[in-house]
Amino acid sequence: MAENMPNMLAHEGRWDGIYRHQDSEGNVLDQHRTLTRCEFPDSGKYAYIQHNDLIWADGRTESFKFGGIYKRGRIYWETDRFAGYGWESDGLILLRLDRKDAPGERYTEMIEISGDGHSRARTWQWFRDDTPYRRTLCDEKRIT
Numbered sequence: 758m759a760e761n762m763p764n765m766l767a768h769e770g771r772w773d774g775i776y777r778h779q780d781s782e783g784n785v786l787d788q789h790r791t792l793t794r795c796e797f798p799d800s801g802k803y804a805y806i807q808h809n810d811l812i813w814a815d816g817r818t819e820s821f822k823f824g825g826i827y828k829r830g831r832i833y834w835e836t837d838r839f840a841g842y843g844w845e846s847d848g849l850i851l852l853r854l855d856r857k858d859a860p861g862e863r864y865t866e867m868i869e870i871s872g873d874g875h876s877r878a879r880t881w882q883w884f885r886d887d888t889p890y891r892r893t894l895c896d897e898k899r900i901t
Contacts, residue, residue: 758797758804761830762845765805767870768795772877774897776811781890789813793897805832861886864893875899 759766771794778787794808803824811819825832825843832843834854841854841863852866862885870877881893 758827764848771901772897773900777894779892
């Protein structure tokens with residue numbers, strides 16, 4: 758992975774951010790805080806594991822943990838909620854994920870980390886039946 762996805766490894770650690778989900782006209786549909794931990798274990802089934810704690814202003818919370826395997830220059834995910842893969846191009850991390858919990862829906866994600874490695878921006882483009890309908894914008898700061 759260090760050869761084909763060297764910038765992905767720079768995302769290891771803990772991140773604190775805000776997710777803003779918007780409809781295709783820019784109206785905010787949802788906003789919540791996220792605490793994300795990205796890890797790259799030295800052994801085991803997964804080459805990458807992500808932990809997400811989502812926190813809403815009204816006190817609701819959700820937590821997710823999922824792992825990805827590395828093969829053929831990509832990371833592949835297969836969870837109960839989504840399936841897909843990620844790759845790297847020119848320092849950007851790109852994802853293509855099909856929603857298993859919402860048939861006919863998918864999203865692409867682009868993640869760019871700042872030059873100093875202390876912040877990153879994530880942009881999701883959501884599609885339903887191949888028609889764009891939603892965006893997710895996420896700004897995160899590294900906390901460890």
